[in-house]
Amino acid sequence: MKRKHDKVIITCAVTGGIHTPSMSPHLPLTPEQIEAQAVEAAEAGAAILHLHARDPADGRPTPDPAVFARFVPRIKAATDAVINITTGGTTRMSLAERLAYPLQARPEMCSLNMGSMNFSIHPVARRIGEWKHDWEKPYVEGMEDQIFRNSFKDIAHILRTLGQAHGTRFEFECYDVGHLYNLAHFVDEGLVQAPLFIQFIFGVLGGIGADPANLAHMRGVADHLFGRENYRFSVLGAGRHQMALATMSAVMGGNVRVGLEDSLFLSRGELAPSNAEQVRKIRRILEELSLEIATPREVRDMLGLKGAGAVGF
Template identity: 55%
Template structure:
């Protein structure tokens, strides 16, 4: 019998989409984010995708100081640390990239195109928002274009990438795959490419099974055997699309950044609960979760002895 396939599970702990009033379990303070990261790694996550928050308000905080408060402790878990360069859609590229430029992580996220980024439908579901910034954060997204121009992408590749950091290339639509293909030729990106396909966010591709299949077919045609494909399903789509990715030979991302739920009508108490659900899915189809070191090898990462934290 062949050896089981090893699947990289990424866990995004807090993000910049959901606000603290939406869930009492969303980590905000450094201590909460660190505890969440430890639980996720214990459940089997190989990669921790990190944002930081203001401890008092829960608002996204992309300062170097905010990341300094969480990075050393999470490095001790042994997981691959993936620092966001997306930050919040309302930030400048300079603000968004400051932590990754400073800390030179093994992995950083990289959004592969500008897009409408509609969060405002959540206003109808979450009417009791305790802080003014939360409502403004959602309402302003009606007119928001999340800017990731060709020049912005090249800047991130050349500044963050200068320290040997590789990228989780976040593709929210088919056109983003073509942008990545263009950047490979123009900016000297080397394989293996880590393509994170994002489904179900308003402004990007939908979460229908045919959307997932089309993304996979297009990525196969553009990148052949030079890439690793991972799937992120937003909201209620998280676990169904995780199962679909497992069946299609892909990798998986979960976490409270992407979904607050652990099942129909059941709020997740921790990102680790979602990681554990993925472990069950993988076990059911004969796959296993990759360890952090196996993920490093599969993605060609530099190792955690070469980061600046």
């Protein structure tokens, strides 16, 4: 059944907590750089901006609310895009650290990893010949022995303290089929209500592989668990899989996520000079497929968001 709204939502994940400064000179690190790239991505067509923070001194990921506060309100003032704050952070952050700024900001959206998992890019360290900062190499190599924790209790806590208490809705990040069943558990518990916005994530070491058949399988499982009319899905293809899987998602009636958090490249061997260039590329592809791009106002309606006027920043 065709929905009333079938425009494509573009999410841009601006910097993340996985890549490090030595991997690309274009990765935004300071509050000013994150702000500038986020605003440019919104102007290029991203209706949702997924945001992490970095220590401006050396680019390492940080959960510090004071750093977030240096760019999030400025992005809100400069664009109408939906601001989506991570609750994932990094594998090295505690739950309290990951929630410190979201609980203060009370945004329209937050990301929410739907389970504990191995999550790593440690093989990438072998390809880096020179590191800009002392923290980077042990950080990347150390991912081999790190687990991202989000227990059922952790997830329930986030859903209650952000969702129920403040009206924040979620980008449910599902890195494997089991994460869809975890989400279904919270629907059954009454902690999550439709419309759901589910991010299918492919190609992260520790999660489901970036095979087209896996996208079809995830879609089928989600249909079975939630009913197609009760959720919208988006696709994140990590690294070189970014554009191909995003295109496949759109053809299947889904939405797309791009950004330097997920891939540092624009095409094979070519570093993306900015987040906006990735947004422009996927937008060109979508428009060539005769698909329309959703505006922030339309996204707020599609996902049942509380509106920019109800946030804490």
